[in-house]
Amino acid sequence: MPGSASSPWSASLAREWARLRADRWDLAMLGWIPLALYLLTWWIFSAGLARDLPLVVRDLDHSAESRSLVRMLDQSPGLKPVLAASDAEALAQLRAGRAFGIVSIPARMGERLARGEHVTVGWAYNAQYPSHTGAMTRDVRAVVATMSAGAELQGRARRGAAGVQAMQQVEPVATRPMALFNESGSILPSLALPALWSLLHIFVTLAALTAVGRELRNATVPDWLHAADDRLGVALLAKLAIPFGVFLLQGALLVLVFGALLGWPILGSALAMMLGSVLLVTAYLALGACLVAWSGSLRSALSACAFITAPAFAFSGQGFPMLAMPGAARAWAEVLPLTHFLGLLNNTWLGGAPLRYGLGALAALALFTAGFGAAAYLRLRARVRQPDSWGGT
Known part of the structure; x- marks a missing residue:
């Protein structure tokens, strides 16, 4: 009213x-x-998590160890490795946006690991995509660290160290990461x-x-x-x-x-x-x-x-x-x-x-x-x- x-x-x-x-x-x-x-x-x-992000693998070794590394990269949920026959092909895939990084496996990696020598695996990534390559870098490092620890454990075991003792010698100080809030x-x-x-x-x-x-x-x-x-x-x-x-x-x-x-x-x-x-x-x-x-x-x-x-x-x-x-x-x-x-x-x-x-x-x-x-x-x-x-x- x-x-x-x-x-x-x-x-x-x-x-x-x-x-x-x-x-x-x-x-x-x-x-x-x-x-x-x-x-x-x-x-x-x-999707929640980024999965199968493509990277190029340049394998100059072609040994059992290099093939094992490629398999480990492929088994990582966040990575999808693709082999390249040359450096030019690898770089072309990176520039075309078909991959975000290049893993370079050096020649004679298997032989050098067997002799107990230090080996460096190259990881070059496109830093224009920090959210992509940040996660990929973490996964690549985890895979290489796992392979490195396995090679070191095998070497120490051959020298007579027990399994637990060998692990402690490989990693005397360890980090225990624990995610809080959105585990x-x-x-x-x-x-x-x-x-x-x-x-x-x-x-x-x-x-x-x-x-x-x-x-x-x-x-x-x-x-x-x-x-x-x-x-x-x-x-x-x-x-x-x-x-x-x-x-x-x-x-x-x-x-x-x-x-x-x-x-x-x-x-x-x-x-x-x-x-x-x-x-x-x-x-x-x-x-x-x-x-x-x-x-x-x-x-x-x-x-x-x-x-x-x-x-x-x-x-x-x-x-x-x-x-x-x-x-x-x-x-x-x-x-x-x-x-x-x-x-x-x-x-x-x-x-x-x-x-x-x-x-x-x-x-x-x-x-x-x-x-x-x-x-x-x-x-x-x-x-x-x-x-x-x-x-x-």
Whole structure:
């Protein structure tokens, strides 16, 4: 009923829902487009571990030992060796992108091992692909170290050392590696999951700025405010309410898929993740509204959105350590809400951290929400009284 407390809110929500239903692309940006990109991202990383990465083997020995080394490389899950007849052929495969490294087995390796001499196996790799060759280097080193230890054990055994004694002599100081948090080393929780939340934050920002920006561009501000009984706060909150609910549901879907279906449950505080998800969505809704409020132009706001959100994942510390970034890059990373959310995600989801370890990130996200929200409201309060600023692109 007109004049009731709920009337402005209900009327504003109804108007926004009608607008979304009339614009299939805005509706798609809340629905099937982000869901399709989430699915595509999961599919890209669905293997979990990189397997059968090709490398070229240049065998100059052709002995039983060199053939054994090739077999061991082939048995390593992450490697797929291919023999090359010449150095030129090996380099050509590397340059063509059909392989990422070259293992060079020196001539007379078998004879030299039998005499107890030192042998060096070459490993040249394409450092343009650090994520590929980093894993391959680890596997190649493990294979060569295993073969080296076996050859040394055989030599010591021939000299009369017992098996256990020979092993201790070969490796007097040993390392016992133990993976914590993501013991399998899968990239699904460590890379795909942060990438999916990064996609979500882009769509959240776009939804907010397009919803508000269309009112300014189409000069429909009076109708927008009239539905809310000329209450800007109600009009703004109602406009952002539908994206808020939709993207919270999408966040819950990510939790369900990774936790229940893919076997990566939240090991830490579920409350911290829930609060973090809510605050991530509110922070970027507020940022989107702030961008269009201060720019006054939907086109300019979209450009600013792309500038801020598209490279945000690169600054978040997921691919390159934040501590190793230059000061200016790290400062920029710290003013991005996504950085704080992904830190919370890493510590809580797989790290098993309790709520108290996430309070700093939650406080930062709450400050972003309040700051961007206040800036958006204050600027819009002035802009809705300036009809000459409406109608631009």
